[in-house]
Structures are given as structure tokens and as C-alpha cells.
Amino acid sequence: MNENLLEYAMNRFERDSNYPxxxxxxxxxxxxxxxxxxxxxxxxxxxxxxxxxxRDLSDDELARTMxxxxxxxxxxxxxxxxxxxxxxxxxxxxxxxxxxSIVWRLA
Numbered sequence: 001m002n003e004n005l006l007e008y009a010m011n012r013f014e015r016d017s018n019y020p021x022x023x024x025x026x027x028x029x030x031x032x033x034x035x036x037x038x039x040x041x042x043x044x045x046x047x048x049x050x051x052x053x054x055r056d057l058s059d060d061e062l063a064r065t066m067x068x069x070x071x072x073x074x075x076x077x078x079x080x081x082x083x084x085x086x087x088x089x090x091x092x093x094x095x096x097x098x099x100x101s102i103v104w105r106l107a
Contacts, residue, residue: 048073085106088102
């Protein structure tokens with residue numbers, strides 16, 4: 001991925017105030033509060049993009065590589081997907097639960 005495109009995308013994340021540029025939430029007050037407390041969103045997105053620069057990965061593989069729970073990684077990956085920076089590679093791998101999981105790649 002072109003470094004200028006990555007820099008542009010990350011600046012856009014910081015500038016815009018709605019999903020996928022910031023953590024999404026539902027109308028409940030607890031959901032909105034949780035989204036406001038998410039920290040290091042840009043850093044996590046940069047780490048995900050960096051890992052996908054090396055090879056295609058599923059959400060579980062991203063989480064394991066980053067040393068985080070998939071529940072922390074999946075929302076950031078989803079935001080990158082919504083922004084058009086990550087796409088479905090067409091490949092599938094089995095998750096730890098034995099289900100097919102999408103393998104993601106850079107757009």
C-alpha cells in the first residue's frame with residue numbers, strides 16, 4: 001500500500017467524527033460511553049494495516065498476532081473495511097471455534 005494513501009486514510013480517521021472513522025455505537029448510553037472510551041484507535045488501525053501488508057489474515061489471526069482479544073480487533077478491522085482499505089480476499093480459514101472465517105487483505 002502506498003504510504004501516502006495510508007497517511008491520507010489515517011488523517012481522515014482523525015478528522016472525521018463518524019463511523020467508520022471513529023468507534024461506532026448504538027443508541028444506548030452505555031454503548032455511546034464505551035465508544036468514547038476506546039483509546040489508541042488510530043494506532044490499532046495502523047497495526048492492522050501493517051500486519052496485512054505482510055500477509056492476509058483473519059480476524060482471529062490478527063487478534064492472536066496483536067496479543068488482543070478478537071472483540072477488540074474486529075471493530076477496528078470493520079472500520080477499515082468500511083473505509084475501503086481492507087477487502088475480503090476470497091479465502092477462508094477455520095476459526096478456533098471451527099467456523100469458516102474471512103481472510104482479509106489490503107484493498
